[in-house]
Amino acid sequence: MCGDGPIWALGAMSGTSLDGVDCALVRTDGHKVAEFGESGYRPYTEAERAVLRRALGQADGPDVEAAAEVVELAHAELLTGFPQAELIGFHGQTTLHQPDRALTVQIGNGALLAETLERPVVWDFRSADVHLGGQGAPLAPFYHFALAKRAGFRRPVAFLNIGGVANITWVDPRRDRPEADGALLAFDTGPGNALIDDLCMTRLGRPMDADGVLTRAGQVDEDVLAELLSGEAFFSRMPPKSLDRNDFKGWDTAVSGLSDADAVATLAAGTAGAVALALQHCPEPPERLLVTGGGRRNPGLMELIRGLAACTVVPVEAHGFDGDMLEAQAFAFLAVRVKRGLPTSCAGTTGVAAPVGGGRVSKPGRLLRRAEG
Numbered sequence: 001m002c003g004d005g006p007i008w009a010l011g012a013m014s015g016t017s018l019d020g021v022d023c024a025l026v027r028t029d030g031h032k033v034a035e036f037g038e039s040g041y042r043p044y045t046e047a048e049r050a051v052l053r054r055a056l057g058q059a060d061g062p063d064v065e066a067a068a069e070v071v072e073l074a075h076a077e078l079l080t081g082f083p084q085a086e087l088i089g090f091h092g093q094t095t096l097h098q099p100d101r102a103l104t105v106q107i108g109n110g111a112l113l114a115e116t117l118e119r120p121v122v123w124d125f126r127s128a129d130v131h132l133g134g135q136g137a138p139l140a141p142f143y144h145f146a147l148a149k150r151a152g153f154r155r156p157v158a159f160l161n162i163g164g165v166a167n168i169t170w171v172d173p174r175r176d177r178p179e180a181d182g183a184l185l186a187f188d189t190g191p192g193n194a195l196i197d198d199l200c201m202t203r204l205g206r207p208m209d210a211d212g213v214l215t216r217a218g219q220v221d222e223d224v225l226a227e228l229l230s231g232e233a234f235f236s237r238m239p240p241k242s243l244d245r246n247d248f249k250g251w252d253t254a255v256s257g258l259s260d261a262d263a264v265a266t267l268a269a270g271t272a273g274a275v276a277l278a279l280q281h282c283p284e285p286p287e288r289l290l291v292t293g294g295g296r297r298n299p300g301l302m303e304l305i306r307g308l309a310a311c312t313v314v315p316v317e318a319h320g321f322d323g324d325m326l327e328a329q330a331f332a333f334l335a336v337r338v339k340r341g342l343p344t345s346c347a348g349t350t351g352v353a354a355p356v357g358g359g360r361v362s363k364p365g366r367l368l369r370r371a372e373g
């Protein structure tokens, strides 16, 4: 890989929902998105998901080692089908995120993947940022900036990702670079789908509220909702700020006395209410909210957000983007930035004092070279 021109990079994301691994090809020079390529998905089996769940909240030890093996194997199986990729951006699976302790853990060994796939792998994207005092998340905002430019927006817009956790990126496309002052403000908004998924699994043995059937059938309990939204100091904290998947576990208990449908509807209203509170932190109201991540597939949740947001709310598909693959694409884009020494986070996205280029680059053949030397 030489020069500064665009290359095909493959990004891979194993998100907080623990549903599986997404991967997507992007042709980019790290500034602009030249072209979108093929994508793929490798779901985790129920047994694998159970192994991953056991590792949540831990940084090391046998549970983490077992989970790392699951992550590595799933990625190797999926990514091997994309020989056209010149560079791989491997996020891994977050098991623990405590930026206030300068600690964030994404499991899966990128050096091992580089050997297996015989391609350079960029990984460990978040550590440098937290070590320099940043939140280490969200990291997709620099990619959102490139997408806002590509879509030709002239006024500020916001991207809302509703995964296990939800996060928002306010973008001012009039700036020339993502790290420029006032170009980006990004932060986690609160729970996304994780609590709804967990409740559906515990009570009904289903992985999610598919197509928002329960969200729409249920009645939001306004008293419980008020309790959810007022009980969290997180919402009034000034951004940047980020969350661990299980930071809102207390919400489970708050809805425990409600019927299945009412509990799901109330949790969804909590997710939507948190988004509305997040919009109040934006420097100026966005012209539109572009929704990405699995939550955009829950029409009940989309209705709740539309009812609270003062702007147009559309899935990212309305602008030609792929809401299932946007995060995987982001890590392809960020991999190229890391390889080329460009920053991947800044004060507006993670609160880090100066722009940081996070990520380690592992090249294949190191073991062989060591053996020969």
Ligand SMILES: Nc1ncnc2c1ncn2[C@@H]1O[C@H](COP(=O)(O)OP(=O)(O)OP(=O)(O)O)[C@@H](O)[C@H]1O
Pocket (backbone or CB within 6 Å): 013, 014, 015, 016, 017, 018, 019, 161, 162, 163, 164, 165, 166, 192, 193, 194, 197, 207, 208, 209, 210, 211, 212, 292, 293, 294, 295, 297, 298, 327
């Ligand atoms: N058809 C659907 N109806 C309702 N919800 C859905 C549907 N499809 C996906 N989801 C929700 O989206 C989730 C997956 O979303 P996504 O893949 O964006 O999360 P993630 O990338 O794992 O999380 P994060 O962005 O927090 O890392 C599922 O667990 C489910 O809750």
Ligand SMILES: CC(=O)N[C@H]1[C@@H]2OC[C@@H](O2)[C@@H](O)[C@@H]1O[C@H](C)C(=O)O
Pocket (backbone or CB within 6 Å): 015, 016, 094, 097, 104, 136, 137, 138, 139, 140, 141, 161, 163, 164, 165, 166, 167, 188, 242, 243, 327
């Ligand atoms: C620590 C961590 O893995 N955070 C994830 C998580 O999932 C959504 C939200 O919380 C976001 O902060 C981040 O992921 C996306 C890809 C990001 O960094 O932009």
